[in-house]
Amino acid sequence: MARFGMVIDTKKCVGCMDCVVACKTENDVPDRFNRDWIVQDVRGKNPDLQMEIRSERCNHCDKPPCVYCCPTGASHLHDLGGVVLVTHDMCIGCKACLAACPYDARFIHPDGYADKCTFCIHRIEKGLDPACVSVCPAHCMNFGDLDDPNSRVSKLLNSRKNHSIMPEAGTSPRIFYLV
Amino acid sequence: MNPLSRRKFLKISGATIAAAAAIGTVSKALDKSDSKRKGIEKIPTFCDICFWKCGAIAYVRDGKLWKIEGNPIDPLSKGRLCPRGTGGVGAHYDPDRLRAPLIRTEERGKEMWKEVTWDEALGYIADKMQKIKSQYGPESMAAFSHGLGGNFLKHTLKAYGAINFAAPSFAQCRGPRDVGFRLTFGEDVSSPERTDIRNAQCLVLIGSHLGENMHNSQVQEFSEAVGNGASIIVVDPRFSVAAGKAKFYLPIKPGTDLALLLAWMNVIVSENLYDKEYVEKYGFGFEQFRSELSSCTPEWAYTETGIEPELIRATAREMARYKPATLIHPGRHVNWYGDDAQRSRAIALLNALMGSWGRKGGFYYPVSMDVPGYPYPAYPAPLKDKVDNPNKKYPFAHEAITTGIREATLTGNPYPVKGWLVYATNLIQALPNEKITRQAIQNLDLLVVVDVIPSEIAGWADVVLPESVYLERYDDINVEWFRDSFVALRQPVVESPHDQKPNWWIAKKLAEKLGLGNYFPWKDIEEYIKHRMTAAGLSFDELKKNGIIPGAKQPNYFDEGVPAEFPTPSGKIEFYSVQLQQAGFDPVPKYKRPAPGPAGSFRLLYGRAPVHSFSRTQSNRILSDMMSENELWLNADVAGRLGLKSGDYIQLKNQDGIVSNKVKVKSTERIRHDCVYMVHGFGHTAKGLKHAFQKGASDSQLLTRFETDPLMGGTGMNVNFVTIETEG
Numbered sequence: 055m056a057r058f059g060m061v062i063d064t065k066k067c068v069g070c071m072d073c074v075v076a077c078k079t080e081n082d083v084p085d086r087f088n089r090d091w092i093v094q095d096v097r098g099k100n101p102d103l104q105m106e107i108r109s110e111r112c113n114h115c116d117k118p119p120c121v122y123c124c125p126t127g128a129s130h131l132h133d134l135g136g137v138v139l140v141t142h143d144m145c146i147g148c149k150a151c152l153a154a155c156p157y158d159a160r161f162i163h164p165d166g167y168a169d170k171c172t173f174c175i176h177r178i179e180k181g182l183d184p185a186c187v188s189v190c191p192a193h194c195m196n197f198g199d200l201d202d203p204n205s206r207v208s209k210l211l212n213s214r215k216n217h218s219i220m221p222e223a224g225t226s227p228r229i230f231y232l233v
Numbered sequence: 234m235n236p237l238s239r240r241k242f243l244k245i246s247g248a249t250i251a252a253a254a255a256i257g258t259v260s261k262a263l264d265k266s267d268s269k270r271k272g273i274e275k276i277p278t279f280c281d282i283c284f285w286k287c288g289a290i291a292y293v294r295d296g297k298l299w300k301i302e303g304n305p306i307d308p309l310s311k312g313r314l315c316p317r318g319t320g321g322v323g324a325h326y327d328p329d330r331l332r333a334p335l336i337r338t339e340e341r342g343k344e345m346w347k348e349v350t351w352d353e354a355l356g357y358i359a360d361k362m363q364k365i366k367s368q369y370g371p372e373s374m375a376a377f378s379h380g381l382g383g384n385f386l387k388h389t390l391k392a393y394g395a396i397n398f399a400a401p402s403f404a405q406c407r408g409p410r411d412v413g414f415r416l417t418f419g420e421d422v423s424s425p426e427r428t429d430i431r432n433a434q435c436l437v438l439i440g441s442h443l444g445e446n447m448h449n450s451q452v453q454e455f456s457e458a459v460g461n462g463a464s465i466i467v468v469d470p471r472f473s474v475a476a477g478k479a480k481f482y483l484p485i486k487p488g489t490d491l492a493l494l495l496a497w498m499n500v501i502v503s504e505n506l507y508d509k510e511y512v513e514k515y516g517f518g519f520e521q522f523r524s525e526l527s528s529c530t531p532e533w534a535y536t537e538t539g540i541e542p543e544l545i546r547a548t549a550r551e552m553a554r555y556k557p558a559t560l561i562h563p564g565r566h567v568n569w570y571g572d573d574a575q576r577s578r579a580i581a582l583l584n585a586l587m588g589s590w591g592r593k594g595g596f597y598y599p600v601s602m603d604v605p606g607y608p609y610p611a612y613p614a615p616l617k618d619k620v621d622n623p624n625k626k627y628p629f630a631h632e633a634i635t636t637g638i639r640e641a642t643l644t645g646n647p648y649p650v651k652g653w654l655v656y657a658t659n660l661i662q663a664l665p666n667e668k669i670t671r672q673a674i675q676n677l678d679l680l681v682v683v684d685v686i687p688s689e690i691a692g693w694a695d696v697v698l699p700e701s702v703y704l705e706r707y708d709d710i711n712v713e714w715f716r717d718s719f720v721a722l723r724q725p726v727v728e729s730p731h732d733q734k735p736n737w738w739i740a741k742k743l744a745e746k747l748g749l750g751n752y753f754p755w756k757d758i759e760e761y762i763k764h765r766m767t768a769a770g771l772s773f774d775e776l777k778k779n780g781i782i783p784g785a786k787q788p789n790y791f792d793e794g795v796p797a798e799f800p801t802p803s804g805k806i807e808f809y810s811v812q813l814q815q816a817g818f819d820p821v822p823k824y825k826r827p828a829p830g831p832a833g834s835f836r837l838l839y840g841r842a843p844v845h846s847f848s849r850t851q852s853n854r855i856l857s858d859m860m861s862e863n864e865l866w867l868n869a870d871v872a873g874r875l876g877l878k879s880g881d882y883i884q885l886k887n888q889d890g891i892v893s894n895k896v897k898v899k900s901t902e903r904i905r906h907d908c909v910y911m912v913h914g915f916g917h918t919a920k921g922l923k924h925a926f927q928k929g930a931s932d933s934q935l936l937t938r939f940e941t942d943p944l945m946g947g948t949g950m951n952v953n954f955v956t957i958e959t960e961g
Contacts (some may be wrong), residue, residue, distance in 0.1 A: 063460070065459055065460065065478065066456040066459055066460050067456075068443075068444030068445075068452060068455070068456060068474050068475075068843070069444070069474055069843070070315060070316050070444065070447055070452070070843035070844070071316045071843060071844050071859050072313075072314070072315060072316040072319055072843075074316070074859060075316045075319040075320045075844070075855060075856070075859060076300075076319050078320075078855055078858070079299065079300040079301070079319060079320070079322050079855065080300055085854055085858060086858060088858065096472075096901070096902060096903060098902065099902055100472070100484070100868065100869075100870075100902040100903070100904070100905070100906075101472070101482060101484040103472050103476075103477075103482070103902055103903065104477070105472070105474075105476075105477035105903075106477075107474065107477065188302075189302065189303070189313055189314065189319055190313065191313045191314070191315055191449055191452055191453050191456070192444075192452065192453070192456035193313075193453070193456060193457070193460070194456065
């Protein structure tokens with residue numbers, strides 16, 4: 055079975071937010087909410103500075119605390135690629151998952167359910183990339199099967215130095231950043 | 234770490250979870266769906282959120298606009314739009330849009346209107362225009378226009394006899410650059426820029442913040458170059474996004490760029506690092522140029538720029554290592570200090586030393602398709618000269634100067650200007666010193682604004698005409714000059730929600746009211762476009778279906794067969810410019826130290842964000858969700874000294890006592906201690922822009938001073954200084 059993840063090239067990313075905008079229109083994300091966001095991680099002292107720009111979202115963790123803590127089973131790992139999803143009509147909006155997520159990737163949709171990145175499951179079912187990946191003008195985002203050694207994402211991870219975010223949280227996140 | 238605070242702290246993409254007042258997706262905000270349209274339609278068009286004109290595919294779901302993607306066959310977008318283009322959906326659904334024609338009911342600037350019919354509005358305008366013509370002559374009706382959309386309106390005015398047309402894109406943006414390159418190579422950099430970024434092995438950015446300045450093709454190529462391992466050199470007082478990708482970052486003292494450029498050339502010439510064959514073959518006046526540079530050593534430049542001599546040498550050598558695939562980017566918005574045409578000429582000269590003009594990885598030769606214009610009747614012969622540049626005061630201005638028209642309107646010299654038609658450019662925020670603009674407006678008998686949103690300039694108009702947004706209209710076809718030639722079509726995707734009309738319709742109806750209907754012999758714009766396409770031997774149906782018709786591949790570089798011709802007076806690349814010398818200017822650029830600001834003040838710098846275009850997009854709800862207000866970038870040490878931290882609201886006071894709206898502090902290491910920075914386009918004061926009203930501060934409001942470029946009349950605007958006023 056596939057294990058979907060993302061590999062994002064922070065060298066090529068310019069932090070333009072096209073990923074955020076595209077997610078919003080693709081998925082009709084309500085005004086004032088976003089499922090993904092940009093982080094500009096600046097280190098050093100002027101003028102000796104380094105900056106890493108990251109497009110962040112739900113990490114679709116292998117060990118997802120949001121799924122483990124869900125009292126109704128609304129949060130679950132989908133059969134397709136292990137994508138972490140929420141079944142809207144099973145969600146009671148209790149926010150346990152919001153508290154459990156170390157990445158603060160979730161919010162309560164105005165219609166009452168916990169919402170977040172779905173890896174554009176409706177697109178990947180058709181063999182398309184998630185919207186954020188497909189629009190990126192910097193071509194810095196890559197989506198695919200982390201368990202397939204021949205996938206683009208696996209090859210990138212094997213050939214470039216990379217990291218995930220807060221691996222110490224122990225959730226085995228599936229979004230990796232090339233540095 | 235507390236996850237909630239982490240997200241709040243790190244996330245810059247606008248929305249937070251709390252404080253959600255009006256909830257809804259933009260697609261629910263406005264309901265005028267066509268119930269007859271079912272399922273998903275994909276309609277090709279091209280974008281108008283900026284002027285880059287990227288090919289797009291708009292998706293309509295059950296008759297309602299859903300999303301917009303890039304058109305894969307478009308050479309500009311290559312199937313990927315920028316965030317503004319993707320967020321173009323929000324332009325259609327913007328609840329603050331102009332809805333119906335308006336006529337002013339109280340004094341100018343009070344923004345009090347009555348809604349009128351199109352017939353009444355156009356009749357009113359035609360009547361006033363006839364009066365201006367009979368009293369002052371048609372030359373006294375001027376127009377300011379930005380982008381492709383203004384062409385039909387300008388056609389109407391030309392038929393009427395108007396001759397004064399200007400856009401801020403010259404004297405407030407790229408004009409100095411094009412003048413500097415013309416004086417050197419005989420040709421403009423043009424737009425889209427002919428910069429071969431994707432093939433550059435060394436890319437030098439001077440204040441040009443690609444990635445934040447989101448010109449799609451350039452940013453795509455920038456990322457490609459970074460991915461290919463190109464050596465990036467960034468010169469900027471602010472650690473820009475591009476600086477974060479750079480091998481060398483030069484945090485230059487603002488206003489001293491020309492000193493650095495001269496020192497770079499000094500090193501390259503004295504160490505014999507330039508492309509000798511190229512310079513000998515194509516150059517004119519190289520020996521005089523060389524001797525002019527002799528005093529411009531890195532040690533001299535260090536005292537001006539603050540950049541260590543060894544860093545100047547190292548970067549000069551780095552550039553030379555990759556020549557001719559070394560591109561010193563000419564920038565775009567380059568009206569900074571009033572010496573801008575000469576600074577741009579120095580950039581041109583540095584490129585000439587690298588041999589990059591006409592070469593791969595430098596500057597390519599753009600190509601186009603041959604599509605004849607529509608055969609209109611001849612325009613009336615002008616009886617007067619243009620008003621913006623009397624006696625060629627600015628001898629190298631090759632386009633009209635906006636601020637020159639403003640000056641003539643204010644003074645009545647060389648003759649009075651009594652009418653302005655303003656299309657899609659917010660002059661209040663685009664021109665420096667808003668007070669002069671307002672005073673000039675008081676001398677007008679007629680101010681007409683055609684726009685999609687109630688901008689600040691619309692607030693001063695006598696008549697406001699609401700235009701359909703680009704997703705709801707045809708425009709003239711785009712016959713682009715780019716790497717590859719093509720024709721592109723903008724066509725309606727959805728209907729306008731209210732009584733908005735496309736500019737071609739407005740122009741045609743106004744011409745009819747003026748008795749100039751014979752200048753619009755076509756029934757509608759489809760007939761017009763078909764005529765042009767047929768004349769070019771191209772299919773309108775194919776264009777409608779695909780959005781783009783590509784042309785044949787043509788050479789882009791000298792070594793592909795482009796003739797190395799330079800339309801300068803000498804026919805060569807002019808290292809020494811006799812025409813500048815004869816006009817009384819420096820034949821080789823000379824550095825002049827910029828005037829310092831008052832003690833304790835900061836130089837005010839401004840720039841772009843990737844999610845907004847000028848002051849035109851802040852009410853777009855999608856783009857506003859990305860960035861709803863601008864921030865004041867302030868050096869972290871300085872902020873600490875002033876007792877300020879990120880998130881505090883302050884006001885700025887400039888050297889002339891003008892106080893800004895409140896703006897949030899961004900305390901950061903990413904800027905020098907002697908300047909502050911904000912993104913342009915915020916701090917709206919127009920009441921109709923309900924969503925954007927007074928969010929952030931307006932840099933334009935603080936630009937009361939400007940240094941005029943003596944070569945071409947551009948207004949250098951980085952010459953204003955501010956102090957920080959804390960509340961209470």
